[in-house]
Amino acid sequence: MGRQTVRFRVSRLRRITARPFGLTIADTAVMLGDESSSTGLVAEIRAAVTRGPVRLDSISLLYGDCLELAAPLVEVITRWGSRPADGLPPYARELGRAVHRDEAIARREWWTMTACDPQPAAGPFDPGRIDIVVAGTPARVDAVSFRDYLALSFPVQDAAVTVVSRHPLPDLPHFDPVADLEPFCAGWAGFMEDLSERLHGQPRPSLT
Numbered sequence: 001m002g003r004q005t006v007r008f009r010v011s012r013l014r015r016i017t018a019r020p021f022g023l024t025i026a027d028t029a030v031m032l033g034d035e036s037s038s039t040g041l042v043a044e045i046r047a048a049v050t051r052g053p054v055r056l057d058s059i060s061l062l063y064g065d066c067l068e069l070a071a072p073l074v075e076v077i078t079r080w081g082s083r084p085a086d087g088l089p090p091y092a093r094e095l096g097r098a099v100h101r102d103e104a105i106a107r108r109e110w111w112t113m114t115a116c117d118p119q120p121a122a123g124p125f126d127p128g129r130i131d132i133v134v135a136g137t138p139a140r141v142d143a144v145s146f147r148d149y150l151a152l153s154f155p156v157q158d159a160a161v162t163v164v165s166r167h168p169l170p171d172l173p174h175f176d177p178v179a180d181l182e183p184f185c186a187g188w189a190g191f192m193e194d195l196s197e198r199l200h201g202q203p204r205p206s207l208t
Contacts, residue, residue: 018056032181033061
């Protein structure tokens, strides 16, 4: 992945029209996950040329060391678009992606760890409840455990937020709107450099 690709993605995300939610936690590595948009190709090109606003359907933010399986990792996905009408729980697809990613990391299959459409997690899910704080307001929400993962989902404003944690969450986790995506962009660029080195066996030129 070259510098132009990185610059295009960063420029695009600087112009999104809505702010995602994230985990409020100090002294933790952060990076971008995935984002999706149903905007057509022509509209995307026009927005890039004119530096116009960008409307996303979803975006995910990651907290922790993605490639270190023993380390905590929390993914917070904000979805503005409608979910697929497939009858699955709101966390099944996200859990499926997390499991696929971590299994690929364990096998050192770097090319396959970011597959676009892995199978949703099929359970069994162990249901529970968890206390959280959303934009300063305490809430108790449904949560599930699946293998070593914890997942929860809650509505906020015009969006739905799903959280998948590779290890237990901190006590009373806080989730707030994220106004500045620059640290996440920088973290993603560093992650891609690390991943390129693993793929090619030698350091690659800096992407930043």
